[in-house]
Amino acid sequence: MKILQNVVVKQILTEQSRQKLLDKYNDQMLQLQKEYEQLQFEAKRLEKSKRFQPGEIKPQFEKEMSIRREKEKLLEFQISQLHMLPLGSELKEKEVQAIIDVSVGDAWGDPASQPVIVIKDGIIQEIR
Template identity: 70%
Template sequence: MQIIQTVVVKQILTDKSKVKLLELYNAQMLQVQKECSQLQFEVKRLEKTKNFSPGELKNHFEKEINKRKEKEKLLEFQIEQLHMLPLGSELKEKEVQALMEVKVGDAWIFQPAIIIKDGIIEEIRGCE
């Protein structure tokens, strides 16, 4: 019988992967900051048109800006954590779905995992 099972993909932290993650987080941070600036610009532009109620307009855009600010805080936290992690740590990168063959007598693996080091599969756990 074949089943679909969730497999965790983990990345082993190396100097190379640490640099890539920092670049990714910094790029995401810049994107969030650009979005905040754009939203603030849109509020000012729309306030001048007088087609919208200033209170509703401000509330809507403040919610959107606050979402971006929260994401910015999360990215700052992730960058701090990345600096503290020792090389060789395993970071959960994502989850993927895998088609697995099972039969009576097989050991049931609750959380199979694929371990990646610098973009190369280093180990496959729990998929014997």
């Protein structure tokens, strides 16, 4: 019988992969800042339009802006942690699904038997 199983993909940290992660985090940070500024602009625009009461609009925009600020703080933390990690560390990148064969007598639910794919600079180094 064939079933789907989650497979963890881990990345070995190198200078190249560190730089790619930093670039990705910085891009996400810029996007969050743009969204925050757009929310501020929209809130001011709607306040001036006089179609809505200021008390109706402001809480929703403040909530959305605080969500963006929290995401920015999380990204800043991730960037600081990335700088502290030594080269060669394994980082969990994502999970993918694989089709595996199971049969009567196989061990079930053994966490050590969960497959792991290790990549380094985009090339598979090991399958455990």
